[in-house]
Amino acid sequence: MKRAKKAKAWPKPKDLMGLSPAEYDTACAILGRTPTHTEHGIFSVMWSEHCSYKSSKKWLKTLPTTAPWVICGPGENAGVIDIGEGDACIFKIESHNHPSYIEPYQGAATGVGGILRDVFTMGARPVANLNALRFGDPKHPKTRHLVAGVVAGIGGYGNCVGVPTVGGETNFHPAYNGNCLVNAMTVGVARKDRIFYSAAAGAGNPVVYVGAKTGRDGIHGATMASAEFDDKSEEKRPTVQVGDPFTEKLLIEACLELMATDAIVAIQDMGAAGLTSSSVEMAGKGGLGIELDLDRVPARETGMTSYEMMLSESQERMLMILKPSRQKMAAAIFEKYGLDFAVIGKLTKTGRLVVKKNGQVDADMPIAPMVQASPEYARPWKKSPKRRAIDAKRLPKRDPVAVLPKLMGSPDLASKRWIWEQYDHLVRGHTLQRPGGDAAIVGLPGRKKALAMVVDCTPRYVHADPVQGGAQAVAENWRNLTAVGATPLAITDNMNFGNPERPAIMGQFVGAVQGMRKACKALRYPVVSGNVSLYNETNGNAILPAPVVGGVGLLKDADKRVDLALKEAGHALIVVGKTQGWLGASVYLREIEGIEDGAPPPVDLAAEKRNGDFVRGLIGKRLVAACHDASDGGILCAIAEMALAGRKGADLAPARADNAYLFGEDQARYVIATAKPEKVLALAKAARVPVEIVGRVSSGPSLTLAGRVLISVEALRAVHENWLPHYMSQKN
């Protein structure tokens, strides 16, 4: 940790508000005195794990963040990439784990609201939302309640603001019993030359507050998100904010209308740590000071102190620096939408944050030293122990006739239709691929191109081997975009881990970042934005580590997209990529044998790139009728999903038909259906990509293996579709 001065021990209040004694001393050293109550609160949230990334930034810095198509990498509200024709795509993912566990509906809803603001703050029209959800054991008494609340919250917010929720993933595992994960991603589109940043400029320029009024909700939310849970976590409910998607919708429209003019100098949403972090970040980035008169802040309730106002996390608020000459015009736009618009201060040359209330100065602190002294820890970490590979031959022999429906109806592989049918995934009218495919696709009006997007992580792999698991999350994401025909461009990451003060947990984090780094480099797939959520533990039980990857890719010609549905009897089914039959850390091992062990499948990034580029090339040549990545549950589950989507049977006759081959989770593989297998085989040979024909799409009603019926497609549909609705209809 960098210190402003050599720390001496200062007298301390009883409640340090989450600061360590050393951090409190640093704060005193910066001020040359003990902080006021308001200043203490400001230090506390600015230096919280959530806002300062103090445990993670040392490692996050090692991730690749550049490419010729990256316009803006991490550090702004969201990442920005060039998608051609003067268009830019702006996107980010963010967690709302702690609030969602405490109050699932509002926690999840405000997670969506927060990530939307991060994206439209930069000038983008939000065009799609996605989410990655992880819940505890379905048998745990809280799980059903959390699923219902989180899904309703995401839908309630996204549906109302009119942004389609087009994709996501949902897992269940007992490691999330006390900490569900709710990660929300927003993708937006802007003109490349109309992107807005947060660095303030121009001393004397007005600081303008717009949006909803400030209340006492969410005070110290960022601090809550930076601590572990215990049995008393329910008492933290008042730190969860309450969302108002209607106001957000108006705020989107008003901001975009204002952004079409030249009025804005800088803009920043008020997210975690509200007025504090937005004002400090804007002034800090501009090397300026800022003076706030809190009596002018639109307030929802009377008698709020400056401490409460500075720390409130009331939703749907933005802070802007405007050109003084455009103030009147800007005010008229917000008035049109019935939103508050208040000049609450001005930029200064002092470099200090000055907060006044009732004519009294409640905070007067230097911004640069506070930002520079923001703690950065090289936390001790321990490499995760290596697991041995699983020898598939030693596992009991099982009949795939019994295995397939069991896997397809297991909580992780079962259809998530019950969830995504509660999300309006069609509004705006440009959804080209609905949820349920490898990646969602959203068209851009007036353009031939489309954006593909997806979120991925396989926490059981990360837990088994953080390096391989981190690489796998990136690779699978890249593969899913490839499977629809898109060229993957960049990612946003959401790092969900336990308590970083424990070396074993920190080791998971470090390993995952190392794996992601390798994969991002090998696949030329840079990180442009992200979020870290640590302390996902309850009573000392950490979650399965989840470095969730949100990826965006480009389809230059949207007409050349493919989906996973089998199209026509007679098409050959070809597996691209090599299959050894890797069962370590697989769904098969967990669901069928009840074993959660073994090394996860190794990630060969060179093969990943080669196979993916090959498949994308085939799709571009229109040689692929259907395509699906082979991941959880292996080749047979992949083909089963393709059969369900296309309402077609398939006759399979692979060279090997043991369960390790059928259900193994070797990486870098795709299943494609093609009308021209000879051509595909010839191209594969030339590209040195391993391929094998494993069967044909049939006109029959069933999936067959070597002439024997495994299951009819309609019976498979019943087990696949029924699990979640049935589960949700039960009572504890």
Next chain:
Amino acid sequence: MKSAIVVFPGSNREGDVADALQRASGKRPELVWHSTGALPAKLDLIVLPGGFSYGDYLRCGAMAARSPIMREVVARAKAGTPTLGVCNGFQILCESGLLPGVLLSNAGLKFICRDVHLKVATRRSLFTHRYAAGQVLRFPVAHHDGNYFADAGTLKRLEDRDQIAFRYCTPAGETDADGNPNGSARNIAGVFNAAKTVLGLMPHPENATDPATASALGGTTDGKTLFDAIVEAVSK
């Protein structure tokens, strides 16, 4: 054709229906912000789009139905200007009294976004004349409160006077409980006023008009016919 879409605070499918109308008529409709005060003169069509007007924190459509611009919409509609309300627009039409009945919460108490099948109940209207009688269509729905309700007398009157536009049905065209996604009375998905110049429906024909997005929607552009029909009728 001259059409206007009324945009309330919280409307969110105004762009979708504007695109659909443009596809059918070749002309972009005018978007009229609710507080502008007046609708353009001599309109061939007024549209109330989907969304969450005023957040719909009260009964859906109740606030919008009482907003000043609705006085003019009601007057124009009563004077015979063709008026279409989709989803939230249907709710507003019911709340404003232009259409009979109300929309309750879905029987399943959840938001539903998926494709449904609809049976054309009558082709005798400016909105439905290009469909075949009894034709089965596929449109998406996206609503939480689409459960149509009216008292028995009203339902009978609607049926007797051919005021039912669409009914939810199974893919095979059965208007039974299996084909009913939200519990609507007698599977009613859309109704007309007595003069059949006002249509309200919960499903989104505007989201089933674009050949480019059709593959995501099970291949349907069935909604285009509805907009084509309107264009043809008002152009005569």
